[in-house]
Structures are given as structure tokens and as C-alpha cells.
Amino acid sequence: MLAGGALASILRLLRDVWIKRRRAASQNLWRRHVDFSVVQACILTTEHLQSLGRVEKRTLFVKPIAEVFRNEYILERLLEQAEKAAASHEPMLMTQLSHEDKWHVLNTCSNHISSLFAPYHVFFNEARRVESHYKSAWYCFTLTCAQTSASGRWFITPFKPVGKDDVGMLRIRIVMMNEQELREVASGELEAPSSGFLNGRHEERWKVIQSFAELFNRQITKVSGGEPVSEADWGPNLCGRLSNSSRKRGGSRPRLASDSALAHPRRASDNLSEPVEPQTPSHDPQDNSILRIHVPFPSSHFEHTAVSDNVCKDVMVYE
Template identity: 60%
Template structure:
């Protein structure tokens, strides 16, 4: 019987040489490199996810939400009787959906931070005249889409008997955080305390033009018994500032300080240049001598059609119907 060959003893040097032979293949090194890269990517993804979660929690606890744009309507319908300035939300959209251009988006966010630092909620006062125009017209498109079918119905109201009428609203862009208390009536047995602050958010703020006229002229005043709470008093301060910007624009266009009775004129799309084109507003042309100030061109008007309870019928004069149907800007741009 042949003797079985005796294997050499297993030593560290033999194991090391075997490992070197196994790892000399390029395939093995590629697998090791791929595994290490996958682990590194997974680790970085986990780190980024944890950072985003911590940042989101920090913003939430500080009541900061600059990732969306809220369009809202302020109204003084209950100011005299209850001391309340009501806020009605029209829509809430991701800010990247409202301002799709990355440059415009970055500009709006940067200006919002500047406005908050200077305690000026109307952030458009910190924009250049050109940027104001593009930002506000972008907001016009989103606001107008809220009343999309009504525009078609009101357009047909010029031809047939209809109950559709129209109203003029004014809007601007703000960024502010209400720090006054306002939720105590929801939890009367457990007040929320000092941290009862509103959300810091970019808002498209809209108000009825006649209300702004009445606030600017003093026809609408806060009640003698005070406001419902600090939150509504803060909203009233915003309304007053809004009316101030509105009155400033109207008096410059109309050439009179009578805000309550001043008219925008027949052509509000006039140019500041000395153009002699037909339809150019001579009053606007005369304003082209100096550059607009930061508080000018901070508002735009928007035509809002609505179904009314009683229609004017087709017997109304054509001139009045046309005046109600034509949308006009309130800007003093070149």
C-alpha cells in the first residue's frame, strides 16, 4: 500500500501567500472597490438624510416655512363689529412651482431674508424695478388661475344677459412672522404662552381695492373697544402699510391726494418715456424725469369676476361694461 503524502503544516506565511494569490485577480479588486464605494455612498446618504431631518425639525420649531408660497385674502368685514381682520387662504404651493426660474427663486428668497432682517414685511420694496415687475406678474398668473372659469363666463356676459359682475383687487408680496398671541381662544384652559408665533412664510397678499381706499382715506378705522387679539392687531398693521403703498401709487398716477375718489385714468398701461404713441397716458409720461423710489411699483391690480345675486342685464351701457371687463395694470414702468 502506497504511503500517503504528508501535507506541509499550515503556517501564517502559507496563508499570506494564498491570500495574495487570491487577491491578485482584477475581478476581486473591482468587487472590493465596488463594495467600499457602495458603503461610502450609503453612509453619505444617511448623513444627508439625518441633516435634512434635523434642519426640518429646527425650521418647524422656529415656525419658518420658506418652502411654500401662500396666497391669502385679508378683509376687514368683521373689523368694526368684532375687531377682527380675517385671513382667507386662496392656495398654498411649493415656492419652486410658483417661481420656476432658479435665478428669480433665489432672488425672492434672498430678498425675503433681507426684508425679515429689516422688519419690512413687504419684500418687494427691496427689489429692483425690473425684478418687481417680473415677480408680481408671475404672481398675477397664479392668482388669476384661481378664478379661471369665471373669466370665461364674465367675458360672455358682455353679449348675453348674465349675473356676472367684476371687482378690482390689489396684491403684493410679503414675508413676515406674526409674533402676537392669537390661539388662546382655541385652548382657553391652557394658553400657548410666549412661543405663540405665526409661521414665517412668503405670502401673496390680496385685498379689495375699495377697502384699501377706505383705509387710506380713514373711512375704515380700528374699533374703539380694541382688537380681538394681538394677531388681528398685527394684521391691521399690515393692512395699513398695504394701504399706504396703494395710496402712494394712486396719488402719483391720479395727481391728487383724494385717495377715496381718485381714478386710475383711461389708460393704465402708459409708458414713462416721452413716447407720442396713441393711447399713451400723458400723466405717466410726465413722471419719467426721475427714477421710481423703492416704495413705488410695489402693487398690481387684478380683475376678479364673480357671480352676483342680481345681474345688471344687457341694457347697461357698452362703455361701462367694457370698463368692467378690461384688465389694467397700475405700474409706472418703462
């Protein structure tokens, strides 16, 4: 009895210590404005950039990160690279991931974003058969991990400055932008306002947009063969061109350059005494760090459009 009571007391003590440490760690993260427990999806728009010096951010959803990325390996890799991205002050999280991990992360995000417009996809699909007020637009998205250190809440409490704690939350974000806006930024048609930004927070959002536009420009330039970004076309697969072997095999995922090497790591003519390491495709970290998504939406008036314009479109991730 005494041994059982002592064991129960020790277990309760260990539990209390664990709870206190967990609370202290959570409080420390909160004080540092760090929250990796959720994923935020948002839209950045330059609608009021020139007139007001503002880069607007609108939240689409905030979900527990374990709910969005259910695979434990991908979740662990994403959190690991998010911490590295935050330490290096590199906001574009996708450039930190391996080529294979990018494919899984982007497709997972695409599913969650697409579900926001679930009924619109059905209504837009019926536009092929009946007169419809539904139109569509192309958006691009990527993942970021950054914390805006500049102040930005003063306009909410102008007579009670927030002080040094007026910083943004460090978290993983799925950032969406209209493709046409990205083209305008990438081509130089849309620049920072000559009158300056409303505050430092909007300026830092603009820097994220510039980095996003660089990834967009890099991707579409490689696909189109160097055409001007304002006129470049994505090709028949809407986000890149596939090799002939990929087209024959079908499916939504192109064949990677290393697939055959991984499937057949050794041939009969190889020297059996020398180990053969699986080959990996050569990709720059900036490659394939964005994905396009087709967003249908209701319009205020009906316009006759070609049948080909009123169909749901699939998008390939890789070239």
C-alpha cells in the first residue's frame, strides 16, 4: 500500500511539473508572438496600394495545423523548416522544402482552399449547359512564415500606443494573390507608391508580394521560354509542360527525373562491388514553390462566353 501511494504521489508530481512547463512554454511563445499551432490562409491585394499606400490582407480561414497537414512526417518537416525560415528572415517557406515535399504540401493546401468555393465549382460546371452568371479567375498561392516587426495597430488605438509589443504574429500562412496582380508586380507595371506606405506593416507586406512575384516570374519564364511576363502563357497543362512519358502515364502528378533511377537503382552491367546511390532531380530551391488555383465566382450580370471558358480546370504542379 505504501509503495502504491508513493508511486501515485510521484506520478502526480511529474504530471504537475509537465503541466507547468507546458504552460510556461505556451506563455513564452505567446509573449514572443509565435503561433505554430494554426495555419492561416489569406489574400493579399494591391487594390489600395497607390491611392492609400496599403496592402490589404483578408483572412480566408484559420485552422489547427494538425487538421490541415494530417501526415506526421510532412507536419514535422514543415514546422522544422518554418523555424529555419523565421531564423533566416526568409518569408517564402516553400523554398526551404525539398522538391518532393513541396508537391504534397501544395496539393494539401490546394484541397483546403478549393473547399472554400465548393458550391461555386458545381454552379460553374453547369455554366456549360445553361446561361450562367458565373465567371472564374486564376489565383496563385504559396506558403510563408514571417513576422512583421513594424508597428501597425496604432490606427486602432491612436491615443494608446501599443509600444514595443506592436508586432505581427509569427505563423505559417497560405498566401493567395490574383494572378494578374502578380504579373503586374513581376513586370514592373505595379510599383511601390511614390507617396510611401501607410505604415511599416504595409511595407513589409509589400516585400512579401515582391518575393511572391519573383517566384511567379521565375516559374512562368521557365515554362514559356523567356516570353515577357505580361504576355507569357502557362501552356496546355496550365502550370507547366510535362514530358512525353508523363503524358502517356497520365495522372495529376508528372514523372520526376529520378523516378526511373529510384525504381531501377542497379543494372546488370553495373559493378556490383560499388554501391549505387539513388539519383535525385536537380532543382533550384525557388522552382515549383507556387501553385495556381481556379476560382469560380458569381457575377452581377450574364455574358455569353465560349464553352471552353466555362469548364473546371485542373492544374499541374510541376513542369
